[in-house]
Amino acid sequence: MEATTTGIYQEPLLLLMAAVIAAPLFQRIGLGTILGYLAAGVAIGPVARLISDGEELLHVAELGVVFLLFIIGLELKPSRLWAMRRDIFGLGLAQVLMTGAVLALLASFLPGFSISAAIIVGFGLALSSTAFAVQTLEGQGLLNTGFGQKSFSILLFQDIAIAPLLALVPLLSPGGEGADAISGTRFAVALASIAALVIAGRYLLNPLFRLIAQSGAKEAMIATALLVVLGSATLLQVAGLSMALGAFIAGVLLADSSFRHELTANIEPFRGILLGLFFMAIGLSLDLGVVLENWLVVVLAVPALMLAKAVILYGICRIFGSDHDNALRIASLLPQGGEFGFVLFTAASAALIFAPAMASLLTAVVTLSMALTPLTVRIGERLVRGDTPEEMEEDFEGAGADVLMIGFSRFGQIASQVLLAGGSDVTIIDHSAARVRTVEKFGFRIYFGDGRRKEVLEAAGIRRAKVVAVCVNGRAQTDMIVDLIRSEYPDVKLFVRSYDRAHALSLRARGVEYELRETLESALVFGQMSLKVLGTEEEVARAITDDVRRRDEERLEIQAVDGLSAGQDRMHTRPVTPEPLIKPSRQARRLNRDEKVIADRG
Numbered sequence: 001m002e003a004t005t006t007g008i009y010q011e012p013l014l015l016l017m018a019a020v021i022a023a024p025l026f027q028r029i030g031l032g033t034i035l036g037y038l039a040a041g042v043a044i045g046p047v048a049r050l051i052s053d054g055e056e057l058l059h060v061a062e063l064g065v066v067f068l069l070f071i072i073g074l075e076l077k078p079s080r081l082w083a084m085r086r087d088i089f090g091l092g093l094a095q096v097l098m099t100g101a102v103l104a105l106l107a108s109f110l111p112g113f114s115i116s117a118a119i120i121v122g123f124g125l126a127l128s129s130t131a132f133a134v135q136t137l138e139g140q141g142l143l144n145t146g147f148g149q150k151s152f153s154i155l156l157f158q159d160i161a162i163a164p165l166l167a168l169v170p171l172l173s174p175g176g177e178g179a180d181a182i183s184g185t186r187f188a189v190a191l192a193s194i195a196a197l198v199i200a201g202r203y204l205l206n207p208l209f210r211l212i213a214q215s216g217a218k219e220a221m222i223a224t225a226l227l228v229v230l231g232s233a234t235l236l237q238v239a240g241l242s243m244a245l246g247a248f249i250a251g252v253l254l255a256d257s258s259f260r261h262e263l264t265a266n267i268e269p270f271r272g273i274l275l276g277l278f279f280m281a282i283g284l285s286l287d288l289g290v291v292l293e294n295w296l297v298v299v300l301a302v303p304a305l306m307l308a309k310a311v312i313l314y315g316i317c318r319i320f321g322s323d324h325d326n327a328l329r330i331a332s333l334l335p336q337g338g339e340f341g342f343v344l345f346t347a348a349s350a351a352l353i354f355a356p357a358m359a360s361l362l363t364a365v366v367t368l369s370m371a372l373t374p375l376t377v378r379i380g381e382r383l384v385r386g387d388t389p390e391e392m393e394e395d396f397e398g399a400g401a402d403v404l405m406i407g408f409s410r411f412g413q414i415a416s417q418v419l420l421a422g423g424s425d426v427t428i429i430d431h432s433a434a435r436v437r438t439v440e441k442f443g444f445r446i447y448f449g450d451g452r453r454k455e456v457l458e459a460a461g462i463r464r465a466k467v468v469a470v471c472v473n474g475r476a477q478t479d480m481i482v483d484l485i486r487s488e489y490p491d492v493k494l495f496v497r498s499y500d501r502a503h504a505l506s507l508r509a510r511g512v513e514y515e516l517r518e519t520l521e522s523a524l525v526f527g528q529m530s531l532k533v534l535g536t537e538e539e540v541a542r543a544i545t546d547d548v549r550r551r552d553e554e555r556l557e558i559q560a561v562d563g564l565s566a567g568q569d570r571m572h573t574r575p576v577t578p579e580p581l582i583k584p585s586r587q588a589r590r591l592n593r594d595e596k597v598i599a600d601r602g
Contacts, residue, residue: 041283058281064274069244073251092157099126116172120348127338147326162340173351193239201253209259225266290360306335332380337366400461401425406451407472475499
């Protein structure tokens, strides 16, 4: 009994130890955790032969991709997914068809490949790795950028395409055996399964989660989340579609749910562990014998595959409107083979379209192309010109509040704390994709957009805003935004961050309700605290600060009339003879001669 128990835990312990060692090590040397998991799988499988059932483990580990697609679905509301339809069914469809056709044509010229085998190989290799690409994008915080969303659209269509590709396998088998499996009934079952999932997601899931939440049982909530993910995935798998697609649809249907954040928190640990296990399983399932026996074929096939896919991806992205940099980023991210290729090649081998040895060789090519993906991503980053700003999809769903803040650098972040602490709702827009990605993780209502565009201001809810706070960093941008708002929305109250005295005067001339130089108050507090350290009493230091602030305002009023060179007498340019800063309780009087003598002696 003890020996059996030890055997049960031996393989999980080996996998955990390998992951704990390899993932941090590869991350530290800059190669990424994905490559670390792959290397760990190769080391404990094909090299050390400590675990031999990599194929079986891969079936379990594919749940990591399922959980990954569910979490992505939670971030994509149906309206946003509908807005991506052109990229999904346009860009994604074009990529699969064109890449599959080109690769199938190339494969048909190779010796020993029938037309059927060439089609399966071409379209199987046209698929990219959802797990690899999305994990890379998430790790770098790029999933919500313009090229990240286009990449995801391509991957999503590929996940949809695996169903008809698998349906082609019996048709292409020698003599067409099994073609009867493709029928109107099977197609109807697939549509009915999707419809059932949509109906359940719309009318049953939210009440179910509400009921479980009211019970207060945390473990029941986690179990319900797992049931929803695995149940939706299994439903579509039984219908002949991919499990990942089922989980993705369930995630999208729950994207508007008030339980979305709790679902993400419950599923995320399982997603992370199983996705790491998935990459390790790929390494475990690599047949080193086939690779070594056909090493020259692999050495030639892997770079040829990745180069061909990258060139086609770049061309298609340019046709669909991407600029050079974004097309290059997508091409360098998606040139590898995908995990669904393993499924397709195994099915084709079972249908006698090609030999099992060929399936193993194709699996090796896909695996090695995955391993080289971090390298292609780095090459792509070096080839990017950097002449275009990083873009994100503009999505203003839910925008609109009493305060519209434009710009969210350090100044805006501090100002927003005061507004939020005071109970005011704040909608924030910023043109920095990197800043939006960073800040939205903390729960701010921040949207990507350029405040210099009227349509962005409209979408962000400027017409319902009581105050517009312009907090962008830079005089030119500030002036453009202020001029636009003053001309198009003259009734809006404008609170503006000014750059310096000249900028403050020009903003006042434009009639803004309030402006504040970005360094004024911090400099006043800085000086006040310095006085306290030098021995000045706190009340006196505060009074001095108020006096400097008052003089500064008087000087601005003078300069507004007489120019920047005026009002110099309101500045302190040398130490001031101490004067009472607190009003005396009675009127002072002149001392007579006797009183003066006594005062001098005392």
